[in-house]
Amino acid sequence: MNKEEQLSKLKEEMLKDDSLPLKKGANNLVFGEGDADARIMFIGEGPGYWEDQKARPFVGNAGALLNFALHSIKVPRERVFITNVIHHRPPNNRDPFPEELEAYGKYLDKMIEIINPSVIATLGRFSMGKFLPGVMISKIHGKVYDSSWRGRDIVIIPMYHPAAALRNLQIKQQFMEDFKIILEVDKKTPNEEKMEQMELV
Numbered sequence: 001m002n003k004e005e006q007l008s009k010l011k012e013e014m015l016k017d018d019s020l021p022l023k024k025g026a027n028n029l030v031f032g033e034g035d036a037d038a039r040i041m042f043i044g045e046g047p048g049y050w051e052d053q054k055a056r057p058f059v060g061n062a063g064a065l066l067n068f069a070l071h072s073i074k075v076p077r078e079r080v081f082i083t084n085v086i087h088h089r090p091p092n093n094r095d096p097f098p099e100e101l102e103a104y105g106k107y108l109d110k111m112i113e114i115i116n117p118s119v120i121a122t123l124g125r126f127s128m129g130k131f132l133p134g135v136m137i138s139k140i141h142g143k144v145y146d147s148s149w150r151g152r153d154i155v156i157i158p159m160y161h162p163a164a165a166l167r168n169l170q171i172k173q174q175f176m177e178d179f180k181i182i183l184e185v186d187k188k189t190p191n192e193e194k195m196e197q198m199e200l201v
Contacts, residue, residue, distance in 0.1 A: 003036035006114045014087065014107055021100050022088035028055035032083030032111065040075070040186055041117035042066070043108070043127040044084045045161060046096055052089035057082045062162040066123075069162070069176055073183040081115050083108065085127050096126060105130070113150070119186050120154055124161030131156045142178035144185055155185050 001009070011031045014020065023029075030047040033056055042058075050060035058066050070077050086096045086104045108130075112120070122128040125137050131147055132140065137158055145156040157178070165175040 003114055007031075007036055007111070010107065010110055010114065019103070020088060021097075021103050022086065022090055025091055026088035027052045028088075030055055030057050030084065030087050030089070032057055032081060032087075034077070034081035035079050036081070036115060038079060038081040038115055039118045040080045040182060041112065041115055041120045042080060042082045042123055043120060043130070044082070044123040045126045046084045046086040046093075047089040048093055048163075049089070057084055058162070061166055065162040065165060065172075065175075069179045072176065073179050075183065081117065083111060085130060101126065101130075109150075112154075116152065118155060119157060119182060121157045121159050121182055123159055124164070128158040132158060141174060142181055144181065157182055157185065 011029070014031060015029055017023075026047070028047075030051045044058065047057065048060050048062070050063075051057055057063070066082075067077055070080070085108060086100055087107070090096055090100070120131070122131065128135070128137055128140075131149070132145060135158075137160060140158050141160055143158065145158075147154050147156045159178045160171050160175045162175065165172040
């Protein structure tokens with residue numbers, strides 16, 4: 001199976017999984033969307049009202065800012081992959097509980113494994129905590145962390161959640177500046193096709 005087929009199969013597994021703790025109270029599974037071969041992956045927190053309605057990540061006001069930030073670095077949304085640490089809307093948009101993060105985490109792990117991105121930009125503290133636990137986002141946002149995740153080399157860039165950027169002008173400015181770093185890091189990250197060509201020479 002190619003990556004798109006693997007992601008489709010994983011989505012079907014999630015749709016059938018009645019043990020997912022937030023499934024009963026949500027309208028839709030918000031699996032994620034984008035390029036299955038994406039080199040850049042964005043991981044947010046969880047679906048809000050509009051995401052729950054449309055079964056798509058980041059389609060409300062926070063999504064509009066994310067789209068604007070992507071446009072500012074000339075990266076089409078269709079070329080990245082966007083998902084969350086939880087995939088059903090929590091009641092009243094509350095923070096996810098540890099047991100919820102764990103339940104959805106096994107699917108997110110598989111998603112990362114399939115896509116195999118070079119760069120993961122975490123949006124907000126919950127996705128940041130998956131890779132960089134015990135740190136404050138205000139101190140490390142926009143910094144670059146070379147990480148070994150399950151034997152894979154992945155660059156982690158912690159960023160503010162766009163919803164936080166909408167509430168605070170200073171955070172919004174930092175959010176937009178941090179996006180430039182994503183592009184710089186992606187340019188420095190070896191392209192798999194180039195690596196294969198080098199090996200053949």
